Amino acid sequence: MNKFKYQMIIQWSDEDNCFLVGFPDFPGQRWRTHGDTYESAVQNGIEALESLIMAYEVTGESLPEPSIYKAA
Template structure:
């Protein structure tokens, strides 16, 4: 199944594995894998289950984050100061 949802894969020294977040589905939507490939496969499986479950329960799907919709990162203190002094 093709979807446009984000999959964030990061190495965790504490867990000694790759930890995966599916941010559009909530703060506690995670999986993991011992390799990057395993983590990605697990994430895709969880994502398919989340979509299927939402569809079966007639629940709305979260809005996918897309590149043009990503939140603007906060300004660094230096950038914020230069913006104030140049205004």
């Protein structure tokens, strides 16, 4: 899993009363999972990313290129 360097965005939602988790490098839905705490959102995000990657592999679809940023 370490070779995949995808962004994971975690954002609080007052409307949903939880932290939402998204992966901007993957097309489709903006938010893929959530968590009641930041820590649970991170863990759920890792699991969601693993499942997303497995789904791509099963269908033979090419994974998107991860956005890589360099510190100045």
